[in-house]
Amino acid sequence: MFRERKSILMIIITGLILVLSLSGCGSNGTNDVSAAELYEKELVLAGPRDVAPGPEDAFYMSSILYVWEPLVAIGPGQQPTPKLATGWESNDEKTEWTFDLKQGVTFHDGVPFNADAVMANYERYSNMHGKRSSFYTFHFTAVYPNFESIEKTGEYQVKMTFSEPFALLPYNMANFGSAMYSPDSFDETTDFVTIAQGTGPFKLVEHERNEYVLLEANEDYYGEKAKIKNIRIRIIPDPQTRFSALQAEEIMGVLDLGSLTPELTKQLLEDDRFDLSYDKSTISHYVSTNGTRFPFNDPRMKTALSLAIDRELLVNEFYNGYPEPTINILNYASPFAKTIQPVYDLERAEELVEEVIGDENPVLEIIVPSWALDRYPYKEQAEYIQSVLTGIGLQSTISVVDGAAFRELQSQGEFDISLHIQGLPDLNPMTIFNRFMYSQGSTNIAYSLGFSNERVDELLELLAVETDLERIKEMVDELQDISAEDISTHPMFHDVTLAPHNKAVANYNATVYGVDLTGVSWR
């Protein structure tokens, strides 16, 4: 009886081993199922602001969602690169530009992308004069200066005509400058009438304003398809809450500007579950001085301040060493930017201060915008600047003021030193030079920089009509050299896009402006 039972038991065990072995042989099928499950598993990320403000925004949503695509994108080396336009050419005068369009592309609502769609989009753009956006206020005449017309020259070809040469047109068009939407998703008011329908690898399927956006992979996408079906991006305004949500694994990563402060990122990386990806960002940090009143109306004082700041120390101590210290006004994500190493010379700074200040004892006022404190260690940075000033014999006070009051104080010239950032709105270097260094530049006036340089004005006027790219590069180089010598504003460092994330997520790669969502997958 006992022997019989033992035999039965042996048969059962052998059977079980056999079944398990066979199931091991069929491992390919099991992996397929798990890959499909991983594709279906929703990924939750978070950002500090609403990345899809909705129909009233010029773009409805940020480019970091990969829903809409432009005619011209930002490619490797930050050069304008074909996207929905497969190529372009111009006449020698750079007044006529012909764009060939990608064929076989449809918008998410099924409307075909062709010359008619492009014409409809430019009809909308030409009516946008200072159209509101959380990402890029759209002034048609600034993006397309001296624009005369656009015409359909084929089913997949359009031609733009300008009254003046415009050699840098593709640089202006990159990304936000030429976003394409289904003509059925907007009306003559230029507002959207449906969720904006693009051509990108993701569709926006759900949007609860200021709460979340839900993306779904576009399975008919013409290019490399997304590796996760649904990505939910929650809006969590408070940095400490985003940090806690990451730790609690409610969200797997963060994205967008100021996604996590450098200090919180450092703390997060002490935990083995997390990793960091970073890349160049279009944001640069500046210290601007009031050039309309004593003592910074004297260029020697501006030079003294620049020489007294140890930018390496600033970057290493407060930003974990990721950004690039610089004295170049042009952000390093610009295709025209060159590296200009900062100079730190405290002795020379002291000499210059003594020459300018003499027996006077001014108390300088440093102003810091309160919104920046949630993103950057600006309080510590201001205290560092204060200690630098003390070191060269200058007294100062620090005031943290809200954003609106900060801009008001800047424009009224009621400050001495201000801490701020500046993003690179497009790939055209002229934008930054025009704003900061042109004697009538909008930022020059609004920030009370009081900057004026005849050669700069002359170069900017020449650049506006120059048609030769090599010559343009030479002039931009000269402008960058001047910016380092004759200071309009003090660049501190070019920032990085930080993309901290949980290691459960693969290929969470930071880009110049966000994270490459199409490559992201579950491990």
Add this chain to the structure above:
Amino acid sequence: MYVIPYVIKKIVSSIPVLIGVSIIAFLLGVVSLGDPAREALSADGVSTPTIEEIEQKRIELGLDQSLPQQYLSWMKDILKGDLGRSFITNIPIAEEFKKRLPRTFALSFSALFLVIFISIPLAVLMAVNKNGWFDHIGRIMSLLFISTPGFLAAILLMMFFSVNLRWLPTSGYGTLFHLLMPSVVLALGTSGVIMRVNRATMLEVLHKNYIMNAYAKGLTSPLVIYRHALRNSILPVVTLIGNYFGGILGGSAIIETIFAIPGVGSYAVQGITSMDYPVIQAYVLFTGVVYILFNLLIDLLYIVIDPRIRLGGELK
């Protein structure tokens, strides 16, 4: 019978207060440092508008008109139920309020619920056990509640209940679990005050002759405490809750931002940081009106709690 004239009297006396609130709401936006036209044009954070563009925008937003003209036109729209449009997003404010109000009310009333149903029973127990261990712990706790800043309590609770125990979500809105931590944080300060005040009023009442009389009649302790002591000690607490509700409503602005609840409070914070006049004005007006209505409700509650008011009191 007495209630209707009482309510009418209260509503009529609220009208000058409401007018005052509307003037303050309007002026608060106007006197703050900053230019809404510049803010509206700099919403993307990279643009610097020119002086001409700012001037053009001022005209477009009606900011070139005199202050009385601006106030009258604002009031005219308000009386028609139109709160205007946000200078920054161009979205109608009424639309935003409609969507956000339920969230703010859910948060504020759940905080109020905690204040009433936790701090009052605790205060009664503290008073009944005067100088006992429960009373000592209760007094220390109430001091701790009053002195802990909301943001610190929020971080500590988040670390404990969300990061370590994973019992509650860190942020967001949707379920009761989402409301638990923000409500507790919002209720903390007021609860501490109510605990201390109600303990003091209870102690005062517990020494009255009618309480001793009730005990002498052979009534049970819970009955004496609930029917005679608590009812007579609660009036100052109800008044206090009425006053503190404004604080709860105002405090929700910060709590909503921390816990990522897109309510009216976080909308106001956005409005304040971007000088969005219409949003700031609508928020101040809204909190003023809610405060007045809530206090009217409290006044009506007096009639229920204290029959002496109904029998004579204010109406006489």
